[in-house]
Amino acid sequence: xxxxWMFLQAVVINTLAALLYALAAGVIALGIAxxxxxxxxxxxxxxxxxxxxxxxxxxxxxxxxxxxxxxxxQSWAKLNKxxxxxxxxxxxxxxxxxxxxxxxxxxxxxxxxxxxxxxVAQLRILNVHDNRFNSETYNAMKExxxxxxxxxADDKDTKDCIKSELLHQYSEAYDARSxxxxxxxxxxxxxxxWILAGSxxxxxxxxxxxxxxxxxxxxxxxxxxxxxLTYTFGLAxxxxxxxxxxxxxxxxxFKENEF
Amino acid sequence: MMTEEQLxxxxxxxxxxxxxxxxxxxIERRASVFTPLIAAAAFTAAVFLIYKFVILSQGAIGGGxx
Numbered sequence: 001x002x003x004x005w006m007f008l009q010a011v012v013i014n015t016l017a018a019l020l021y022a023l024a025a026g027v028i029a030l031g032i033a034x035x036x037x038x039x040x041x042x043x044x045x046x047x048x049x050x051x052x053x054x055x056x057x058x059x060x061x062x063x064x065x066x067x068x069x070x071x072x073x074q075s076w077a078k079l080n081k082x083x084x085x086x087x088x089x090x091x092x093x094x095x096x097x098x099x100x101x102x103x104x105x106x107x108x109x110x111x112x113x114x115x116x117x118x119x120v121a122q123l124r125i126l127n128v129h130d131n132r133f134n135s136e137t138y139n140a141m142k143e144x145x146x147x148x149x150x151x152x153a154d155d156k157d158t159k160d161c162i163k164s165e166l167l168h169q170y171s172e173a174y175d176a177r178s179x180x181x182x183x184x185x186x187x188x189x190x191x192x193x194w195i196l197a198g199s200x201x202x203x204x205x206x207x208x209x210x211x212x213x214x215x216x217x218x219x220x221x222x223x224x225x226x227x228x229l230t231y232t233f234g235l236a237x238x239x240x241x242x243x244x245x246x247x248x249x250x251x252x253x254f255k256e257n258e259f
Numbered sequence: 260m261m262t263e264e265q266l267x268x269x270x271x272x273x274x275x276x277x278x279x280x281x282x283x284x285x286i287e288r289r290a291s292v293f294t295p296l297i298a299a300a301a302f303t304a305a306v307f308l309i310y311k312f313v314i315l316s317q318g319a320i321g322g323g324x325x
């Protein structure tokens with residue numbers, strides 16, 4: 001019951017935020033509509049203008065599809081790459097723990113295994129709120145390094161090839177962690193969003209100027225275009241930030257691996 | 260540097276929080292699937308109503324009055 005309430009609460013908050021955005025966008029659209037319709041601008045209702053408008057909508061569709069497709073595709077690729085980096089980090093830490101079991105002194109290996117498990121638990125708690133430096137995971141990563149240092153410096157009975165492999169797995173995990181934060185910070189530049197929003201509005205406006213005799217067809221085209229454009233824009237925004245929204249990074253690799 | 264006992268104690272404390280934290284984050288993620296849908300639906304409705312009642316009623320745009 002408590003969990004259902006939490007879900008409902010999250011849905012209500014998201015709905016209110018979405019409505020607020022839609023209201024702001026609606027006000028802007030109304031302002032532009034008034035400017036065009038009551039600004040004394042001549043409407044393109046002649047047959048020649050209508051033909052040109054139809055052609056323009058067709059050409060614009062191709063350019064718009066390329067631009068929005070590139071943004072969505074790029075963001076999607078980044079999200080997939082991020083999930084791969086998380087998987088690489090989890091695998092490296094799992095291999096680090098397994099390799100540590102080959103050490104001559106089991107107490108040192110056990111400390112390392114515990115330090116890795118602390119790191120994983122911290123990461124699963126923090127999830128998308130994790131930070132590169134000055135965070136619990138950063139300190140836990142340093143603790144893994146301390147344990148590793150103790151094995152390399154104090155454990156004289158463990159073979160060098162095992163120590164070398166331990167260092168390699170630690171470097172791999174550290175590198176994957178750094179790459180994760182690098183990728184998270186990469187975003188589509190702000191002015192691209194304004195260009196996408198402006199071009200969406202320009203394309204949409206063409207449909208308002210189309211002379212369609214049947215009311216049903218007019219309603220159908222407008223509703224489809226409005227919904228498609230707004231949803232595409234929302235999807236692109238959601239994908240751009242891998243820490244928020246529905247399409248975000250997943251730490252399932254840490255949940256499924258054995259440490 | 261932490262001792263084995265300290266690590267064990269820290270881990271025990273953290274493991275109690277993991278499930279709850281993961282569940283909350285999953286709820287937050289699932290709830291946000293509606294955000295672009297609701298925004299799209301609300302914006303569609305807002306612009307469509309403006310078009311129908313404000314602009315079309317003036318007879319200034321489009322192909323007809325409906």
